[in-house]
Amino acid sequence: MVFPAIMTISGRCATAPTVTLSVDATSAPRKIFHASLKIPASPGDLTLYYPKWIPGEHAPDGPVIDLAGLKFSAGGQILKWRRDLLDGFTLHVDVPAGVTEISAELDFLSPAMFEGGFSAGSSATDKLVIISWNQVLLYPKGWKSDDLTYVASLKLPANWKFGTSLPIALTSGNQPNSETQITFQPTSLTLLVDSPVITGEYLKIVPLAEDPPTEMDIAADSAAALEAPQYVWDHYKNLVEQAQKLFGAHHYRDYHFLYTLSDHVAHFGLEHHESDDSRVGERGLVDETDRKLSASLLPHEYVHSWNGKFRRPADLATPDYQQPMQDDLLWVYEGLTNYLGFVLTARSGLLSAEQDRDDLARTAAALDHTPGREWRSLQDTADAAPQLYFAPEAWHSYRRSVDFYDEDTLDWLWADVIIRQQSKGRKSLDDFCQLFHGAPSTGPMVKPYTFDDVVNTLNQVVPYDWRGFWTERLTNHGPGAPLGGIESSGWKVVYDGTPTEMESSSMYAYHVASATYSLGLELREDGTITDTIEGMPAARAGIGPGMKLIAVNGRRFASDGLREGQVLRDALKAGATSSAPLELLIENADYYQTYKIDYHGGEKFPRLVRDESKPDLLSEILKAK
Numbered sequence: 001m002v003f004p005a006i007m008t009i010s011g012r013c014a015t016a017p018t019v020t021l022s023v024d025a026t027s028a029p030r031k032i033f034h035a036s037l038k039i040p041a042s043p044g045d046l047t048l049y050y051p052k053w054i055p056g057e058h059a060p061d062g063p064v065i066d067l068a069g070l071k072f073s074a075g076g077q078i079l080k081w082r083r084d085l086l087d088g089f090t091l092h093v094d095v096p097a098g099v100t101e102i103s104a105e106l107d108f109l110s111p112a113m114f115e116g117g118f119s120a121g122s123s124a125t126d127k128l129v130i131i132s133w134n135q136v137l138l139y140p141k142g143w144k145s146d147d148l149t150y151v152a153s154l155k156l157p158a159n160w161k162f163g164t165s166l167p168i169a170l171t172s173g174n175q176p177n178s179e180t181q182i183t184f185q186p187t188s189l190t191l192l193v194d195s196p197v198i199t200g201e202y203l204k205i206v207p208l209a210e211d212p213p214t215e216m217d218i219a220a221d222s223a224a225a226l227e228a229p230q231y232v233w234d235h236y237k238n239l240v241e242q243a244q245k246l247f248g249a250h251h252y253r254d255y256h257f258l259y260t261l262s263d264h265v266a267h268f269g270l271e272h273h274e275s276d277d278s279r280v281g282e283r284g285l286v287d288e289t290d291r292k293l294s295a296s297l298l299p300h301e302y303v304h305s306w307n308g309k310f311r312r313p314a315d316l317a318t319p320d321y322q323q324p325m326q327d328d329l330l331w332v333y334e335g336l337t338n339y340l341g342f343v344l345t346a347r348s349g350l351l352s353a354e355q356d357r358d359d360l361a362r363t364a365a366a367l368d369h370t371p372g373r374e375w376r377s378l379q380d381t382a383d384a385a386p387q388l389y390f391a392p393e394a395w396h397s398y399r400r401s402v403d404f405y406d407e408d409t410l411d412w413l414w415a416d417v418i419i420r421q422q423s424k425g426r427k428s429l430d431d432f433c434q435l436f437h438g439a440p441s442t443g444p445m446v447k448p449y450t451f452d453d454v455v456n457t458l459n460q461v462v463p464y465d466w467r468g469f470w471t472e473r474l475t476n477h478g479p480g481a482p483l484g485g486i487e488s489s490g491w492k493v494v495y496d497g498t499p500t501e502m503e504s505s506s507m508y509a510y511h512v513a514s515a516t517y518s519l520g521l522e523l524r525e526d527g528t529i530t531d532t533i534e535g536m537p538a539a540r541a542g543i544g545p546g547m548k549l550i551a552v553n554g555r556r557f558a559s560d561g562l563r564e565g566q567v568l569r570d571a572l573k574a575g576a577t578s579s580a581p582l583e584l585l586i587e588n589a590d591y592y593q594t595y596k597i598d599y600h601g602g603e604k605f606p607r608l609v610r611d612e613s614k615p616d617l618l619s620e621i622l623k624a625k
Contacts, residue, residue, distance in 0.1 A: 016143050016147040016148055016149065017039065017040035017140060017143070017148065017149075018040070018148075018149040018150070018151060018186065019037055019038065019039050019040070019137075019139070019140075019148065019149070019150050019151070019189075020037065020038040020150075020151050021035065021036075021037050021133075021136070021137055021150050021151070021152045021153070021192075022035065022036045022037075022152075022153045022155075023035045023131065023136050023152070023153070023154045023155070024155045025129055025131060025154060025155060025156055025157070025199070026155055026156065026157050026179055028110075028124045028128075028129035028157060028199075029124065029125070029126045029127075029157070031109065031110040031111070031112045031122075031124045032107055032108070032109055032110065033107065033108045033110065033129075033131070033135070033136055034069075034105075034106075034107050035105070035106050035107070035108065035136040035137065036103065036104070036105055037103070037104040037105075037106075037137065037138060038101055038102075038103055039101065039102050039103075039104060039138070039140060040100065040101050040140075041074075041093075041095045041099055041100065041101060041102045041140075042095065042099075042100065043095050043096060043097045043098070043099060044095060045092050045093070045094065045095070046092070046093040046094075046095045046102065046140065047090060047091070047092055047093075047140070047141035047142075048090070048091045048092075048093060048104075048138040048139065048140055048141070049089055049090055049091075049138065049139055049140075049141060049320070049321065049322050050062060050064050050067060050089045050090075050091070050137075050138055051089075051134040051137070051139070051193065051321035052064070052089040052321055052322055053318065053321050053322070053323065053324065053325045054118065054119055054134050054193070054321065055193070055194065055309075055316070056118075056270050056271045056272070056304070056308065057118045057119065057270070057389075058316075058325065058327050058330065058385045058386065058389065059385065059386035059387075059389050059390070060089075060324070060386065061117075061118065061119075061120055061386075061389075061390070062089060062119070062120070062134060062321065063108075063119060063120035063135060064088055064089050065120075066108055066109040066110070066111070066120070066135070067106060067107075067108060067109075068106070068107045068108070068109050069105060069106055069107035070091075070104070070105070070106050071104070071105045071106075072093050072102055072103070072104050072105075073102065073103045073105075074095065074096065074099040074101065074102045074103065075099065077096070079093055079094055079095065079096070079102060080093075080094040081093045081094065089322065090141075090322075091138065104138060106136070106138070108135045108136050110122065110123045110124045110129075110135075111123075111266075117266055117268060117389070117390070118266075118268055118270055119132040119134055119135060119270070121265070121266025121268065122264065122265045122266045123135075123265055123266070124265070125221055125262050125264045125265065126221075127200050127201045127202055127219075127220070127221045127222075128198070128199065128200030128201070128202070128203075128219040128220070128221065128260065128262060128265075129199055129200065130196055130197070130198050130199075130219075130258070130260055130265070130277060130279070131154065131196055131197040131198075131199070132193075132196050132277070133152070133192050133193050133195070133196065134193045134321070137150070137189075137192075137193075139189055139320070139321075141322075143320070144319040144320060145188065145189040145190040145193070145319065145320045145321065146188050146189075146190050146319075147188070148188065148189040149186050149187070149188060149189075150186070150187060150188070150189055150192045151183075151184070151186045152166075152183075152184045152187070152192060153181065153182060153183045153184065154181075154182045154184075154197060155179055155180070155181050155182075156179060156180040156181075156182070156199050157179065157201075158177050158178055158179050158180075159176065159177060159201060160180065160199050160200055160201055160203070161199065161200070161201075161203040162180070162182065162197055162198065162199035162203065162217075163197070163198045163199070163203065163205060163215075163217020163219075163256055163258060164195055164196065164197040164198065164217075164256065164258070164275070165195050165252075165253075165254060165255065165256045165272070165273075165274035165275040166184050166185075166187065166191070166192070166195035166197065167184060167185040167187065168182060168183070168184055168185065169183045169184060169185045170182075170183040171183075182197075191273075191444065193321070194272045194273050194274070194309075194444070195272060195274065195275060196258060196272065196275065196277050198217050198218075198219050198258040198259075198260060198277075199219065200219035200220070202219065202220045202221070202222060202223045202225070202226060203217065203218065203219045203220075204216075204217075204218045204220075204226040205217055205218075206218065206233050206236070208233075208236055208237045208239075208240045208257075209237065209240045209241070209244075212250055212252065212253065212254050212255065213254035213255075214240050214254065214255045214256075214257075215254075215255075215256055215257070216233075216236060216256075216257040216259055217256050217257065217258050217259070218257075218259040218260075218261065218285070219259075219260050219261070219262075220260075220261035220262065220282060221261065221262045221263070221264070221282050222282065224286070225261045225282045225283060225284075225285065225286055226261070226285070227286060228285040228286055228291075232285060232291065234349075235348050235349045235350045236257070236298065236348070236350075238347070238348040238349050238624070239298065239299055239302065239344060239348035239350065240255075240302075241348075242344055242347040242348050242624060242625060243299075243302055243303065243306075243344060245625040246340070246343075246344065246347075246430055246433055246434075246625070247306050247433050247434060247437050247438050248433075248434040248438040248439055249434075249437075249438040249439040249440060249441040249442075250305070250306075250441050251273070251305065251306060251309070251310040251437075251441065251442050251443070251444065251445060252273055252274040252305055252443065252444055253274060253443050253444070254274060255274055255275065255302075255305065256274065256275040257275070257276060257278065257298055257301075257302070258275050258276060258277050258278065259278050259279075259280075259285075259298070260277075260278070260279040260280070261279075261280060261281065261282050261283070261284050261285060262279065262281070262282050263281050263282050265279050266279065267279050267280055267281070269297045269298075269300060269301045270301070271301050271304030271305070271308055271309060272305075272309070273305060273309040273310070273444040274305070274444060276298070276301035276302065276304070276305075278297050278298055278301050280294045280297065289505045289508060289509055290509060292351065292355065292501075292502065292505055293502075293505055293506060293509055295345050295350040295351045295355075296341050296342060296345040296350070296351070296359070298350075299340075299341040299342075299344040299345045299348065299350065300337055300338060300341030301341075302341075302344075303337045303340045303341050303344065304337055306433070306437040307332070307333065307336055307337045307340065307437060308333045308334075308337060309444070309446070310437060310442075310444075310445065310446065310447060311436060311437055311447055311448075311449055312333070312446050312447070312448055312449070313326075313328075313329035313330075313332065313333055313448065313449060313450075314448040314449065314450055315327075315328065315329065316329070316333065317446050317448045327382050327383060327385040327386065328379070328382055328383055329382070329449075329450075329451065329454075330382040330385055330402075330404045331378065331379070331382055331404045331408045331411070331470075331473075331474060332449075332454055334402075334404055334405050334408070335404050335405065335407070335408020335409065335411065335412060336408065336412050338405045338406065338408060338409045338412075339408065339409045339411075339412035339413060339416075339429075340412075340433070342356065342359070342360065342409055343621060343622060346622035347622065347623070347624040347625065348624070349624075353619060353622045353623075354501075355501060355502055356622055357491070357607075357608045357618070357622075358500040358501060358502035358503065358607065358608070359502050360409070360413075360486070360608060361493055361500065361606040361607050361608045362500075362502065362503060362506075362606060363406045363409055363410065364410060364481055364483055364486060364493050364606065365481075365493060365495070365516075365517060365606035366406065366516075367403065367406060367407055367410065367481035367482075368480050368481040368483070368493070369397065369516060369517060369520070369533050369536070370397050370400060370403070370481070370533075371397060371398050371533060371534040371535055372397060372398045372399055372400035373400065373477055373478045373481075374477050374478060374479075375477070376399075376400045377474060377475050377476070377477065378403060378404060378407050378408070378411075378473065378474050378475075378476075379474040379475060380400075381400055381401070381402060381403045381404050381407075382404045385402055385404070388400070388401055388402050389402055393530050393531065393545075394530060394531060394545035394546055395531060395545055396531055397531055397532075397533045397534070398533075398534050407481070407482065410481060410482045410483065410485055410486065411470075411473045411482055411485070412429065412485075413485035413486065413489065413618075413621075414473075414482060414484045414485030414488070415429060415458070415466075415469070415485070416428060416429035416485070416621060417484075417485050417488045417489050417617055418462075418464060418469070418488075419431070419432070419458075419461055419462050419464075420617055420620075421488070421617075422462045422463075422464055423461075423462050427461050427462055428621070429461075430625075431461045432457060432458060432461050435457050435460060435461065436449075436453075436454075436457045451470075454466075454470075455467050455470065486608065486618070487611070487614075488614070488617070489614075489616070489617040489618035489621070490610060490611055490612075490614040490615055490616040490617055490618060490619075491608045491609065491610060491611060491616075491618050492608065492609060492611050493606055493607075493608060494606070494607060494608075494609050495517055495604040495605060495606055495607075496604070496605060496607065497573065497576075497602050497603040497604070497605065498605060499514075499603075499605040500605065500606075500607050503605050503606075504564075507563075507564040507565075508563065508564060511524060511525045511563075512524055512525065512530075512564070512565075513525055513564055513565020513568055513569070514564075514565070514605075515538070515565070515568060515569075515572065515603075516533065517604035517605065517606065518537075518572055518599065518601055518602065518603055518604045519536060519537045519538040519572075519582075519597065519599060520532055520533030520534075520535070520536020520537060520538050520539055521533075521536075521538040521543065523549055523565065525558065525563060525564070525565060526548075526558050527548045527549040527550060527557045527558050528548050529543065529544070529545055529546065529547045529548060529549060529586075530545060531545050532544055532545060537597050537598075537599045538584075538597065541584075541595045541596070541597050542595060543584070543586060543595055546588075547586050547587060547588045548586065548587040548588075549568070549584055549585070549586060550585045550586065550587050550592065551584075551585040552567050552568050552571045552582070552583070552584060552585075553571050553582065553583050554583070554585075555567055569603060572599075572602055572603045573602055573603060575599060575600050575602065576600055576601065576602035578600070579600070581596040581597055581598045581599075582596070582597045582598075582599055583595070583596055583597075584597065
């Protein structure tokens, strides 16, 4: 329960206000939501904030640009307002004498095209919508989000169903062909923003566990997209069971996987304490290839309930959505989560151990071909996260991206292996999770931590120079990726001419042609070059991102009926037994040039193979508990 706070403002006592919020989503198919608010006020300047720093997004990316139709009134009188000149998320309303409450009207313009990311991304189609409350509200300055109480309601289109972790007070009008009105229990602003609503014409609820109650609430653009085989639901039930065993406790009252299946919304995963907002293509559950490629998404977001929501870096546990967040510990927040998601994906059966290893090989190989590691440390990828999340695809290998996800998957694997070796198999990173994230079970709460807390807990599991280990991991510049965990776990990365199952699936599903580990060339099936890796043959020849591959050895690259860059792949294979250079006809804006590359190494794709000289700890790590 949230209790109203008492605090002093300008020398007077005041009770934290209760705000009424009514959202009308009946025009969701048009990608527009209307909201009305009743906000307690007193005469003078009322400062209101639109949420800027959204938890889990790690950047000041609240979609204020899509806030429209803003009007304020009191007693039938329109009030003057102005945006703050130093901060576009801050509004100043002139409240006249005698007024104790103002009304606010606003519209949120959900992006109409497939664009944007996180809560700023496309969120509505003709058949479904995801309501992120931070899109449709304002809150008064001077209060913590924990202290502000919101009484929210939501109106949905006729015949639409919904799912949410937000406690409900009343549902009305849910008869055939009638709009549904949901009134939620009074809640803190913190919990409201942390509890999105998924709704749509085609929505399926799949129970996963009873204690605590856990379910999947899945909205899709078609009924057929919801009809996954039974074993898929069984694997998600296994995910819940394996996560409970991993952590030994939970920190939510109930949990809802909010899963959106659409080709017309932004695709991402965003964590919440008692739910997650995860979005993939329409056939993400029923198509085997699509399902494999997104298999680790829900494990990752589910882990965040423990790691990121319950245990949170102190610099990310801010009092409201206006205060800047500091991302320096994202190597724990996201990195450890990514590793545990990788582990739970195999333990639950969402991927086989071999498929999970294939994914790990792809991660290791990509980082081993990231020349940006030579100048940008892993720590700096976290420090620069607010910028890197929105960096362009071109030059990503030299710029680096949010590598604290993938590189720290390798680093936390390494830490897991060290614990197992130092304890002679008696302890593992599972023991760290139970100490750091575990008992006693609670409802939603935040327990902040620092770098020292992480190091001290690791030392409780097994004494080691953990401070030195993590300092080296965060500040080193290679050479190469941190492969110590893979190699010490009894496996090694090798390259051959045959793509793994996961590599083939990725090329097919994402319409890309991969010559990453041969030429250092990344491109789409239409020939558009998305990146070249500095120091590798394509870059040395003078090819760069933004150019377009037109022909290979005189044959058109984007040939009808040939996928995954088969023309280039065939040429690479042939070049392994030929002394002739590879000839690439490249378009660069309005100019064409043929580049000759003296490369004869054939195709190269990464995979993991056993090192029989060492114990197989990786298989033990991925084994279900």
